[in-house]
Amino acid sequence: MAPPQGSQAPLEFGGPLGAAALLVLLPGTMFHLLLVAGSGPARLLGPPPYLPGLETLWSPRALLLVLAWLGLQAAFYLLPARKVAEGLELKDKSRLRYPINGFQALVLTALLVGLGAAAGLPLGALPEMLLPLAFAATLTAFILSLLLYLKAQLAPASALAPGGSSGNPIYDFFLGRELNPRIGSFDFKYFCELRPGLIGWVLLNLALLLQEAKLRGSPSLAMWLVNGFQLLYVADALWYEEAVLTTMDITHDGFGFMLAFGDLAWVPFTYSLQAQFLLYHPQPLGLPAAGAICLLNAIGYYIFRGANSQKNTFRKNPSDPSVAGLETIPTATGRRLLVSGWWGVVRHPNYLGDLIMALAWSLPCGLSHLLPYFYILYFTALLVHREARDERQCRQKYGRAWQEYCRRVPHRILPYVY
Known part of the structure; x- marks a missing residue:
């Protein structure tokens, strides 16, 4: 069949x-x-302290x-x-x-x-x-x-x-x-x-x-x-x-x-x-360390929100004064790709902001255990995989225009690294 x-x-x-x-x-x-x-040990790797039975799980x-x-x-x-x-x-x-x-x-x-x-x-x-x-x-x-x-x-x-x-x-x-x-x-x-x-x-x-x-x-x-x-x-x-x-x-x-x-x-x-x-x-946390972590989270949020807002505004109204001056690349679909502003720095600046915030959420838990950092490890893998899926779809959808965008913006998430 x-x-x-x-x-x-x-x-x-x-x-x-x-x-x-x-x-x-x-x-x-x-x-x-x-x-x-x-x-007690809170180990990310290794066996769990016990294996729960159905009577523990079911309620x-x-x-x-x-x-x-x-x-x-x-x-x-x-x-x-x-x-x-x-x-x-x-x-x-x-x-x-x-x-x-x-x-x-x-x-x-x-x-x-x-x-x-x-x-x-x-x-x-x-x-x-x-x-x-x-x-x-x-x-x-x-x-x-x-x-x-x-x-x-x-x-x-x-x-x-x-x-x-x-x-x-x-x-x-x-x-x-x-x-x-x-x-x-x-x-x-x-x-x-x-x-x-x-x-x-x-x-x-x-x-x-x-x-x-x-x-x-x-x-x-x-x-x-x-x-x-x-x-x-x-x-x-x-x-x-x-x-x-x-x-x-x-x-x-x-x-x-x-x-x-x-x-x-x-x-x-x-x-x-x-x-x-x-x-x-x-975990003990002093005010200076807390202030530094707050600053890191604020930087991540600023990048995350700025990139997403710029993209959403451009999609709704390319003539909006906040995005009208941004450079774009025309595509065969009639849509245009942003190649300046946040989206001219890396291809996924919102992912970069997401990852910085993820690090800020983990740092209050100290550095003695890996477990609280599971989120950022998992989220990095998730976003890299999602970026690869998005890359493939955009290449099929936009063709040469996407190739030109990738040439102009070579880094995917982290500038000069990835």
């Missing part, structure tokens, strides 16, 4: 064998990190909490939005519409959490439930991915993602067959991309901070910095939510286990690793 339309797209992540390995490796890595973060209460959390964020998603934006043009020339109310969801969540804490909501109990919560989130991501895979069997060829219809069920389940799975106006991928995982991340950070205050009388300066830096990052992502509509996740990747697990489980439970580490391994 001939493979479905779209199977000509190059296979990612090592094809079916790589996808099958990642189905096991990604959850396994997450649980390993959760186990070692609370252990109906944890599953109920995860489902209630998803339900709450879905309810916020369905509230009237401050703005409704259109996505990029699809194969059938249509454009989907998306509510821009992620920051509103963050504020409403903060209000509810504040009221709950004032009424005695035991947020400090969440750190003790990290393993069953992570297991429940993983189970939810698996079931959601399976349902979406079955739903995609009925989707027209025009609705499939470029790389999600290989004909191999394991690969397609992992990568996702359908580009924009929806029920009515509810877009599953767009909803999961920023809301439950990112907001859940800062909620877990807050719970870890409160637990540290309970154990030691007050949160440490290091814990305050980690919470503040990461809250800024999440608030920025939700305030500029519309920008996600032009990212590879939304425009190219299907919604399968890779993104569902990443959004619902990997993000909140591994991105909060620094706060988890600090709860069990307090």
